[in-house]
Amino acid sequence: MDVSVKRRLRLRPVTWSDKSLLEHWDSQPQVIAANPNERWNWQAELGHPTDWCRQYIAEHDGHPIGFVQIIDPAREESGFWGEAVPGLRAIDIWIGEPDQLGKGYGTTMMQLALAHCFAVAEVNAVLVDPLADNRRAHRFYERLGFHFLEQRRMGGDICWIYRLERHEWLG
Numbered sequence: 001m002d003v004s005v006k007r008r009l010r011l012r013p014v015t016w017s018d019k020s021l022l023e024h025w026d027s028q029p030q031v032i033a034a035n036p037n038e039r040w041n042w043q044a045e046l047g048h049p050t051d052w053c054r055q056y057i058a059e060h061d062g063h064p065i066g067f068v069q070i071i072d073p074a075r076e077e078s079g080f081w082g083e084a085v086p087g088l089r090a091i092d093i094w095i096g097e098p099d100q101l102g103k104g105y106g107t108t109m110m111q112l113a114l115a116h117c118f119a120v121a122e123v124n125a126v127l128v129d130p131l132a133d134n135r136r137a138h139r140f141y142e143r144l145g146f147h148f149l150e151q152r153r154m155g156g157d158i159c160w161i162y163r164l165e166r167h168e169w170l171g
Contacts, residue, residue, distance in 0.1 A: 009105060009109065011058055011068055011109070012056060012057055014057055014067075018046075022046075028096060034130070035131075036157070037155060037157050038157075052071060052075035052077075053069065053070070055067070055069045056069075058108075058112075064096065066106070067093070068093050068109055068112075068113045070117060072086075073088050073089070073090045076090075089117040089120075091127075091128055092128075114126060114169055118166055124165065125163050125166060126163070126169075128161075129161055129162075131159055132151055132158040132159055133158075138162075145164050145169065146162035146164045147162060148162055
């Protein structure tokens with residue numbers, strides 16, 4: 001990846017003014033394909049901030065290109081992750097527009113998200129849950145150092161759970 005891309009991409013906290021953008025991205029084919037059985041309720045998400053969830057807009061040169069969510073699965077209220085132990089984080093990520101795919105933004109977004117996660121001393125591992133049939137996502141996470149743990153039903157989907165340990169990230 002071009003080093004200048006990495007320098008020009010940043011994560012900023014989501015604000016209420018991002019609602020229409022997030023709803024638009026939620027209708028894009030690559031976002032639907034990554035999460036076909038559930039739609040985000042942005043009215044509720046943005047109107048109910050929590051200390052166990054952080055949401056970011058990825059911007060490249062000031063233009064929004066994607067979304068990142070980092071949660072503490074042990075404290076997440078819906079129980080989506082089941083019985084999660086303290087010291088974990090889980091990341092959701094997507095590129096908003098199809099024409100922004102394949103430019104290295106996802107890699108940089110994940111690196112920035114992982115840096116946020118591991119900046120907290122008590123975080124010892126990060127989880128991701130791509131769909132079981134999303135081979136492209138599996139390769140993406142494996143290139144970043146994630147290791148396959150198990151196949152699991154997550155909500156209405158069959159997912160592959162991947163984990164990245166702190167010591168592997170800091171390597």
